[in-house]
Amino acid sequence: MVVETTGNHVSGLRSSFDRHGGKDKAETAEVTRACDAEESSEDERQGGGVSRKMIRIAYAVILITSLVESFAQDSTSDLAAYVTSSFNAHSMISTAQIVYKITAVCAYPILGKVADLLGRGEGFCLTMIMYTLCYVLFATCKRIGEYFAGQVFFAIGRIGFKTYLYIFIADTTSLINRGFWTQFPAAITGIPSTYAGSHIQDAFLDHSTWRWAYGTFAIILAGFIAPLSCVMFYVDHVQRKNGKRRKPTILMNLPEGSLMQKLKKIFLLDLDLIGGFLLLAGTILFFVPFTITGKTSPKKWNQGSTIAMLIIGFILLVLFVLWCAFPKRLPWLQTRQPFIPIQAFTNMTVLIAFLMVALDYCENAAFNVYFSTVLQVGGYYTAGQAARINDAKKTSIDIASILTGLMMKYTKRTKIFVLTGVPLLVLGHGLLVWFIDRDGVMEENTVLLYVMEIFCGVGRALYMTALQVTIQAIAGATSVAMSTAFFLAFTSVGTLIGTAISGVIWNNVAIDKLHDHLPDELQKNATMIFKNFKLALKMEEGTPGRLAVSLAYRETLQIIGWFALAVIIPMLGLMFFVREVELTDKHDIYGSDQETLSSNSKFIDDSVLNKEKRTWSNWWRV
Known part of the structure; x- marks a missing residue:
């Protein structure tokens, strides 16, 4: 493989x-x-000093663990509504997701740094400990704040699992096969877990509790993650020992002198914790107000504390950009490695790729936050049925990603898949939003909802698979960890913005819609229904109250959906400016292979990428 x-x-x-x-x-x-x-030597050379047998074992363990991780995710994916409602805080779903995404945005660069400075194996082991702990926190939380704390560990663990697998695969594959193998583990394991997981979720809700759903997978996940951690640690150790990958530098070249000088090099110069703090604090202060304000929330937009959070958050984010852009300005930190190296954003194709995934995930997050709730309340679907409709997108992404990887292998091209995928994504989302409230009712033909989700999934798989390989090829083999982390970070940036905007619209519009449509005798219950959607589910189907709540929720989601459509429209223009990358048996466009990984020190070399000039006749492939 x-x-x-x-x-x-x-x-x-x-x-x-x-x-x-x-x-x-x-x-x-x-x-x-x-x-x-000679064959054994060739095998070890291609595997970074690790035998083909060991690489096969590693991939087999990855597949098994990915299956368990997918089951854990898909069997608990729609429990957030039940957790928040049990604390009478259903409207706080978007806040919980904001916590997750803020952590993810800040964690991706840190994970990339840890992979390069500390080691792939060590970083993977640390994040997997946090992944297990998050399920324990979910199962035992007594207050909504403890559930939010679990979201922090969940973000670090889940994105760490995905990021380190992507890095491992990129380290052990060439460009021509990377599109296929990057998507294969998640796709082949995600397909069965997507629908089986929704049935498991329903079974827990019908015969047990949401707490036991989380608790069960805390035990199962811990048992299966341990072997993969050992394999990752071993392979990483062998590659470093044989000189096929750069050794961790975080503990190398430590200065002579006191402990404080050594800590300064590790935390201020190598990890740049000051930059990390500016990003974390700025992101929290700027985005959280979007979800804690609203017609029924204690915080209002005209309150001084809310305005102060927005202003201070924005200032800190600006300071973070300046801090990363000018790393040599401070005499006592002249050798600092910025939290996000500015050279990552000097190439037009890389910038466009980051912007496109941010826009796409902004749309996806904004629409999906309350999609399951509206399907259950407005479409009369069970939690499992709603999850299966929503999961049609995930399943189509899994299948289409594998097929896209195979087509990239045999066409040796990337751009054509970007040009095909983006229009399909826009079409699918636009029609899905229309079907949510067409002529005052939700589309009764469930098949059409599935088809539109499939359109969105296939479109995303086509362009995302191609873009991920493109930015890894442009960044270079030695920068594959950071380039992968940045690419995934921008998906979280987009999701964070989309979730925040969705929370703003829902918190301010849904309550007004309920007051507009509820019968007079139920007006006093509008706030209670808004805070706990299970009250709406208890209303009998076809009654005036249930119809009113259904219409209010569908109209609110459609407003969010039209906004999300406007967000992804620019992708139809941006896709033409993505540069083609020819896929070869090398690890990047600069000709690196396992023997020359250590010698490639450039992050991006535009002269290699822009060999052919764009014209009106070759725009589709250059």
């Missing part, structure tokens, strides 16, 4: 010997040993 080609010299030696015949058995054995030794 990882070794794409084996040296022609070995096969030539064997065929030549077969044509002329061996003089005796000893000579035959000698040639066989020589051929086997």
Whole structure:
């Protein structure tokens, strides 16, 4: 799987010997040993010093663990509504997701730094401990604040799992096969777990509690993550030992002198914790007010504390940009490695790729926050049925990602998949929003909802698979960890913005819609229904109260959906400016392979990427 080609010299030696015949058995054995030794050497060279057998074992363990991780995610994906409602805080779903996304935005660069400075294996082990702890916190939380704390660990654990797998696969594959193998583990395991997970979720809700759903997978996940952590640690150790990958630098070249000087180098110069603090504090202060304000919330937009949070958050984010842009200005921190290196944003294709995934995930997050709630209240679906409709997108992404990777392998092209995927995504989302409240009712043909979700999923799979390989190829083999982390970070940036805006619209519009449509005798219950959607589910179908809540929720979600459509429209223009990357058996566009990884020190070299000038006749492939 990882070794794409084996040296022609070995096969030539064997065929030549077969044509002329061996003089005796000893000579035959000698040639066989020589051929086997050369094949073994080739295997270890392609695997970064790790044998093909060990790489196969690693990928097998990855597949098994990915299946368990997918089941854990899909069997608990729609429990947030029940958790928040149990604390009479259903409208805080978007706040919980904001906590998750703020953590993710800040964690992605840190994970990339840890992978390079500390090691892939060590970083993976640390994040997996946090992943297990998050399910324990979910299962035992007594207050909504404890559930939010669990979201912090959940963000670090889940994105760490995904990020380190992507980095591992990129380290052990060439460009021509990377699109396929990057998507294969999540896709092949996500397909069965998507729908089976929704049935497991329904079973827990019907026969047990949401707490036991989280608690069960806390135990299962811990048992399966441990073997993968050992494998990742071993492979990373062997690659470093054989010089096929740069050794961790965080504990190297420490200055002579006091402990404080050593800590300064590690935390201020290498990890740049000041930059991390500016990003974290600025993001929290700027985005949280969007979800804690609203018609029924204690915080209002005209309150001084809310305005202060927005202003201070914005100032801190500006300071963060300046801090990363001018790392050499402070005399006592002149050797600082900025939290996000500015050279990551100097290439037009990389910038466009980051912007496109941010816009897409902004749309996806804004619409999905309350999509399950509206399907259950407005479409009369169960939690499992709503999850299966929503999961049609995930399943189509899984299947289409594998197919896109295979097509990229045989076409050796990337841009055509971007040009195909984006229009399909826009079409699917636009029609889905229309079906949510068409002529005053939700589309009764469930198949159409599935089809539109599939359109969105296939479109996202086409362009995302191509863009991820593109930015890894442009960034270079030695920068694959940071380039992957940045790419995934911008998905979280988009999701964070989309979730915040969705919370603003829902918190301010949904309550007004309920007052507009509820019968007079239920007006006094509008705020209670808004805070706990299970009250709406208890209303009998077809009654004036249930119809009123259904209409209010559908109209609110449609407003969010039209906004989300406006967000992704610019992608139809941006996609033309993505540069084509020719896929080869190398690890990047600069010709790096396992023997030359350490020598490639440039993050981006535009002269290699822009060899062919764009014209009106070649825009679709350049």
